Amino acid sequence: MSKESALRAMREARYERQAARPATTPRLRPPVAPTTPPSPPAEAAAPTVDEGLCGHRSMNGRTCTREHGHAAKSHRYG
Ligand SMILES: [Zn+2]
Incomplete structure (x- = not known):
């Protein structure tokens, strides 16, 4: 195995490892909805x-x- 092909094999292995990772990190918490209640009707x-x-x-x-x-x-x- 030449040095060049060995380098390419290393690069491909690294690429495969990165590709195996999920694209996005999982969310630790679900998105929190705004807790501000709707304004009450102004003495309607x-x-x-x-x-x-x-x-x-x-x-x-x-x-x-x-x-x-x-x-x-x-x-x-x-
Ligand atoms: Zn009165």
Whole structure:
């Protein structure tokens, strides 16, 4: 075996060893999904109350139409 062919055999052996290795290293951990929760709806479910009004809701679902923080002890609906 000539020196040249011996060198080539060495090179080919090294190439085969590298080719036998997996192309990509295995992931140690699975990709972590972002943990940021979706932003909650900005008070979309809250009933809209006109600013400046008391907005107190009566038993039958009506809204107090007096001014916000009114002095009157009773609420006025309708
Ligand atoms: Zn009221």
